[in-house]
Amino acid sequence: MVSCPFAVSCWNKSFPGSQSIHTQVLEVWLEKMFGKYSDNKYADIVTLCWALWRARNDVVWEKKYSRVNRVIASAKQYLLRWKCAPVTCSSVLFRFVVEEDGAITWVRPTRNSIKVTVDATLFAERREYGLGIVARDADGLLVEAKIKCYSGTVTVEYVEALGIKEALSWIKNKGWQEVKLESDCLAVVQAIRCTVEMQSSFGQVVADCRRELRDSNSISLLFIKRSANVVTHCFARASHRYPDRTFDWSDIPIEFQDCIQMESI
Template sequence: MSVFLLPIEITRDIEKSISKFWWNSSQASTSKISWISWERMAKHKSAGDGDFFQAKIGNNPSFIWRSIVEAKQLLLEGVRWRIGRGDSIQCNYPVCKTAAETIMHCLVNCPVARQCWFVVLPGKQWDDQMEFMNWVQMIFDSENKSKCAEVVMVCWTIWRARNDLVWNQKYTRINKIVAEAMQHLTQWNIAQSRVTLPSLQPIGEGDGVVVWVRPSTNVVKVSVDAAIFEDQNAFGFGLIARGSDGALITAKSVLHTHLVSPDLADALTIKEALSWIDRMQWPQTILESDCLVAVQAIRSNTPMRSYFGGIIEECRSMLKRLHKVSLFFVKRSANMVAHQLARESYNYPDRSFDGRTVPAIIQNCIEMDLN
């Protein structure tokens, strides 16, 4: 019957038969009492005042209605919201819960993402309302190839951190997000390179770490890095000393107005750091650099007849004399404060800093290492 159109008169006859069935108490009964009008009993659900989930149990409910209402909570726990086109749906980003989860907010404008970009793209400004692809194009147009690779990897790691929070209830610290991004990028670059890098044999605790670690009590940790400023025909380096509490003891930035190779710049930085440590007379010092070539060269016994080799020989000699100084190789992600200070050396040439005078951008990096 459901596939045929019935005449209205036949439909009315069917309704009359149904109503007689409900209101007759028995086949022999001739008197009929209509406890409720058929029109009210057969009212369409669209004419109701609400829906089942909003309905109340009411006064003097029947056993059937009481049983149905009792099961309402079970239905609510398993019910799902039908989104449709999503025109009126607002889903906040689960990491900060302060704004809608758009690509731009998730990867760029979220407070957590901004802290990551503060480290990777210091001083970079952009319009919060711009589209994500426009933001990416802006970065690619203004940064070199190496920095663009870092940006792509950090975006990927921010998204991984978001998924860890949503699916595994695991919160990832900001400094770990940046550290993991740099570690993955290093591994990718090595995998893509046709040149096999010599392996670094660990000689002590702290070799190859990816996150900065506080030194032990009464030990000073000195982090160093160099930066090349090709457009300005210069290079600079940053040295930063911190104690067991992670707080800044002192820092130094130096600028040289001529160009050298990156490896030579790092070797000169280590040499300057060893001289600096010697002058400061700290009882025990850990020296960390993210230049694998320089650290391996200093550790080896191979004679080097070049300007670079001469600097390496001086570093070897000072290390032998400074018995309480240990040199370690660390990943870039564990050396972000020195990296940032080296980048700032062009703005702060030949300067020394303490906790009161250190630039805010460096202090923020120090605090991120402690989070």
């Protein structure tokens, strides 16, 4: 778990500070890791232990070998799903506007349709913000992905709304039919669904989204949990490294391939 070269590569990539811990005893190593990182990282450490153990079992029992990025992605995906598991439809504190809202895992679209997920992120220290938009088919395969990066200081709600607007324009230009467009920003999804006019830059983007949706009878906008939007979040976070790029499966960076495959299982 701590001396295997493959495991060490996983730890070094996920927790660069682990390189300074020198011991072969797992209990001692974990104690030092917990002392080195804050308690909000404990679950990440334990989950990566679990993912490494599962990868080890795959090698021993099924002769299946994995890659570092895939093991790390599986740990993050499992943890996100676990965190969302306590949320049930009986909760009276949280009500969705549409019955299909609130998916906690990514679900493949029906045959002859496309699912587009969108996410946004802020790079406050760089005074930039980025978008990730990912389209996949009924087999969970990547149709195309789009990344954009902008300069400026804006609110997260504005960027999330801008992402939905960009996705709607992209879908229209592609001529795709029967599309489900998903965002993990409930506030923006609800703002687009309501009819309140807002006199602001955010309100203008929301109005543009409403107009695009009215003009199309084949696009439905849904809210999903962050745990169902892992892949697109990865694209958004990488937008400053791949600004204004469009990918298909033939040229997608390997760092995204494992996330897509894991989320499509």
